[in-house]
Amino acid sequence: HLKAAQDEDALLRQILQESPEARRLNDDIRAGHNNPDLPLALGELVANEVQARQEALAAAVIEALRPLARDERASQTAGNDFLNVSFLVDRRREDRFTATEKNLAAELGEDFDWRLRGPLPPYSFV
Structure with a gap:
């Protein structure tokens, strides 16, 4: 069983x-523009992008x-x-599976939290 999260910050x-539009909205807010729609627009853009x-x-x-994996x-x-x-x-592929997961985690970097559990009973596949 694999769970993963990325550091929110x-x-x-x-x-x-990477988003010019998000950067522009953020800069406008930080510059003190009084448009009340700016924070909402930035929030929606960021939520959709996330x-x-x-x-x-x-x-x-x-x-x-x-x-x-078989499934x-x-x-x-x-x-x-x-x-x-x-x-x-x-079981014959367990080591390759684990190695591949570790390679993915290393490739993505330290901003990610990977939690691989197992082997476990196959409850999810009954």
Whole structure:
């Protein structure tokens, strides 16, 4: 079972660096513009960007691990987690699966919290 979260501050910094519109809105707010719509517009933009990035990242992680598993079952995420998925992995592929997960975690860096549990009984697949 794999759960993953990204540090919220790091994600917000990333969005501000990569989104000219978010950066512009943030700069306008910090400059003291009195338009009451600016914080709402920035909040909506950031919320949409967070959701899109986390969905894409979750899909990429699942896609990378899928060839090493017989099956997978995604579950609803909670808190800061963007990924909550169980994989049914043959014992012969367990080491490769774990190594691939660790490589993904290393590739993405320290801004991520990876929690891999198992092997566990296959409750998610009954």
